């Protein structure tokens with residue numbers, strides 16, 4: 001949080017970063033502030049629609065997002081849950097297991113008083129005893145897709161490496177041939 005201190009009163013802009021994250025950037029310093037949360041994006045969008053987004057400051061955006069988040073929860077808890085995104089998996093963790101769940105990167109949502117994790121949590125598979133069957137399937141599907149991708153990357157890398165090795169041998173052969181063609185090596 002301390003990172004964006006000097007920029008607190010500077011205006012912001014939003015920019016798409018890696019992995020489709022939206023980043024909050026300082027318009028003056030052009031520096032990265034933070035990943036924009038769902039609500040921070042909403043606040044910025046509201047100002048943009050009214051063409052008032054040019055002077056929205058970092059502080060203003062973060063604070064208004066906090067308010068919007070609280071309001072949303074009071075008005076419509078379901079919508080509040082949606083704001084966590086499609087990657088969320090809610091966990092039915094008994095109090096006595098909370099330390100274990102925490103160890104596998106389960107997170108606590110204090111308002112809903114519920115544990116959750118994300119489908120892309122590397123340790124999600126260790127939390128399956130607290131998931132619905134549907135969510136277990138989601139975790140396995142995600143894993144399967146990831147492993148398929150990894151296998152594809154590995155094969156691309158190996159093919160590349162093979163080509164490089166092959167070229168290296170080719171170069172050595174050529175050097176030998178060249179040496180053979182030098183006049184002092186002939187006859």
Ligand SMILES: [Zn+2]
Pocket residue numbers: 006007008010026027028029030031
């Ligand atoms: Zn700044």
